[in-house]
Amino acid sequence: xxxxxxxxxxxxxxxxxxxxxxxxxxxxxxxxxxxxxxxxxxxxxxxxxxxxxxxxxxxxxxxxxxxxxxxxxxxxxxxxxxxxxxxxxxxxxxxxxx
Numbered sequence: 001x002x003x004x005x006x007x008x009x010x011x012x013x014x015x016x017x018x019x020x021x022x023x024x025x026x027x028x029x030x031x032x033x034x035x036x037x038x039x040x041x042x043x044x045x046x047x048x049x050x051x052x053x054x055x056x057x058x059x060x061x062x063x064x065x066x067x068x069x070x071x072x073x074x075x076x077x078x079x080x081x082x083x084x085x086x087x088x089x090x091x092x093x094x095x096x097x098x
């Protein structure tokens with residue numbers, strides 16, 4: 001599971017950081033039932049993997065915070081995890097736009 005990625009590495013290797021965090025989103029999605037949150041996280045993941053899309057640093061830091069906070073896979077936590085995933089995706093820059 002995602003244990004972190006230095007924010008200093010965003011300056012040195014921003015695309016690599018994006019790929020690491022995209023893979024961490026895949027790990028996060030494994031074994032979780034997020035319902036409406038799953039497609040939202042997949043959109044964020046796909047955006048992170050697209051080198052043609054500029055992703056602002058603040059959005060990258062929001063992905064990192066989402067992953068570090070995490071929410072368990074318990075039945076009562078699925079709705080909260082889905083809500084957090086949708087909130088992340090709703091504020092995420094896509095194709096350089098919000």
